[in-house]
Amino acid sequence: MRAIVFLAFLVACGNASSREYPAIKSQVVAIQVTPRVFYVQGEPGVASAANEGYNSNAGFVVTDDGVVVIDALGTPALGNALLAAIRAKTSKPIRRVVLTHYHADHSYGLEPLKEAGAEVWSHRAALEYLDSGDAQRRLEQRSRDLFPWVDPTMKIVRADRWLDESTTFTLGGVRFDIHHLGPAHSPEDVIIVLPGEGVVFSGDILFAGRIPFVGEADSKRWLERIGRLLELKPRIIVTGHGPTSSDPAKDLALTRDYLLYLRATMGKAVEDFVPFEEAYAKTDWSRYANVAAFDAANRVNAYGTYLLMERESLTSR
Numbered sequence: 525m526r527a528i529v530f531l532a533f534l535v536a537c538g539n540a541s542s543r544e545y546p547a548i549k550s551q552v553v554a555i556q557v558t559p560r561v562f563y564v565q566g567e568p569g570v571a572s573a574a575n576e577g578y579n580s581n582a583g584f585v586v587t588d589d590g591v592v593v594i595d596a597l598g599t600p601a602l603g604n605a606l607l608a609a610i611r612a613k614t615s616k617p618i619r620r621v622v623l624t625h626y627h628a629d630h631s632y633g634l635e636p637l638k639e640a641g642a643e644v645w646s647h648r649a650a651l652e653y654l655d656s657g658d659a660q661r662r663l664e665q666r667s668r669d670l671f672p673w674v675d676p677t678m679k680i681v682r683a684d685r686w687l688d689e690s691t692t693f694t695l696g697g698v699r700f701d702i703h704h705l706g707p708a709h710s711p712e713d714v715i716i717v718l719p720g721e722g723v724v725f726s727g728d729i730l731f732a733g734r735i736p737f738v739g740e741a742d743s744k745r746w747l748e749r750i751g752r753l754l755e756l757k758p759r760i761i762v763t764g765h766g767p768t769s770s771d772p773a774k775d776l777a778l779t780r781d782y783l784l785y786l787r788a789t790m791g792k793a794v795e796d797f798v799p800f801e802e803a804y805a806k807t808d809w810s811r812y813a814n815v816a817a818f819d820a821a822n823r824v825n826a827y828g829t830y831l832l833m834e835r836e837s838l839t840s841r
Contacts, residue, residue: 545601545636546672550578552597552605554613555768558721560586560698563762564597564609568734568816571598571629577670578602580629583725583762584610585718587696590619593642594716594725594762596633598666599673603633607640618642619695622702623683624727624764625710626650628662632674634681646683647704649712654682687714705729705753708746709736709764715753722759729753729779732766734816736779738825743783743832750780782812786829794833803830 554562563583567575582595584606591610596603610618621637623646624630634644653659659680666674690703699719706713709728716725728736729749753761754772761769769775793803804826812818 545604548576548578548601548605548673550576550602550605552578552602552609554584554609557583557723557760557762557768561718561721561723561762562586562609562613563768564606565767566597566629566765568766570737570817570820571666571670573670576602577629577632577666577673580765581763582606582630582633584613585698585700585721586614586616587698589696590617592619592695592698592700593621593637595624595630595727595764596621596637598629598632599670600633600635600678601673604636606633607636620645622646622700622714622716623650623712624714624716624725625706625712626653626659627710627728628666630727630764631681632666632678635679638681643685644681644683645685645687645702647706647712647714648686648688649704649706650683650710651686652711654680690714705749706745707742708749709738709741713749717756717758723762724753724756724758724760725762726753726764728764730761730763730769730772730776731779732763732769732775733778734765735812735818735821735825736782737817737821738783738786738828740828740832743787743829744836747780747783750776778815785811786825787833790826790830791833791836794830794837800827800830 552564554564556562563581565581566579569579571577571579577598580598582597584591584593597606618637618640621642621644626646638644667676692701701717703715705715713727713729715727715729758772761772763769789807
């Protein structure tokens with residue numbers, strides 16, 4: 525049945541070029557942060573057919589010599605909508621896309637931005653994921669769950685430049701400081717600091733208004749990196765998910781406290797030799813149960829943290 529649907533989709537597309545993408549209902553509209561800085565904000569929760577995969581944020585900076593984009597959203601169609609949102613604000617050429625990390629909801633929209641002339645930058649630590657079977661398995665899952673916005677023919681766009689460490693560049697009078705903070709949410713996590721604008725793009729170091737996706741992340745290092753992010757004292761943080769933050773200490777609390785709670789509860793279970801299923805059932809999750817994405821993410825997060833705490837306990841002996 526699925527093959528028939530996909531064939532019908534191809535027929536409907538006719539001889540469409542790679543620049544043509546399935547129509548979306550989501551409104552991808554640029555929100556102004558400063559005179560130069562804009563972002564688009566996805567829906568709360570996890571990527572789904574209901575939200576067409578639009579659950580993450582992306583941003584862009586309009587410099588005198590062109591546009592720098594931060595992240596690309598979660599489908600080629602959304603990347604195309606992001607391109608339209610940029611074009612609604614400026615006709616300047618798109619020079620570069622800097623990925624905060626290579627997770628699907630931040631990178632699958634690269635194709636139309638690449639076709640528009642952008643050079644893609646990412647940290648080299650993403651290569652381990654891209655070269656493993658995990659990247660292909662994620663693509664297969666997304667093509668099932670988000671068809672036709674992600675379809676089986678989609679190719680993952682790789683970076684043109686792989687960063688080995690933190691770096692700085694200036695374009696059109698705007699300075700961009702790229703700091704590698706991974707491994708935290710992902711091994712390749714970077715944040716983009718705009719000192720002249722007082723703005724930091726945090727990627728998924730900060731989730732606003734929803735349960736973070738933790739999975740197998742290094743939550744201990746993640747907590748340390750939250751502290752480093754606070755030390756920068758940004759005026760505004762553009763988050764990976766949810767609204768911008770003008771009070772980082774307050775808005776980082778959900779991510780920080782949730783990670784601490786996962787580590788405390790799952791760590792105690794490991795210490796007491798309580799099996800995961802029993803530990804999960806006995807844990808009081810009421811503090812977080814009504815936060816967006818809890819049902820989809822919490823069990824995966826708890827299990828990943830349980831395994832992490834087992835590894836940490838072995839290395840500490």
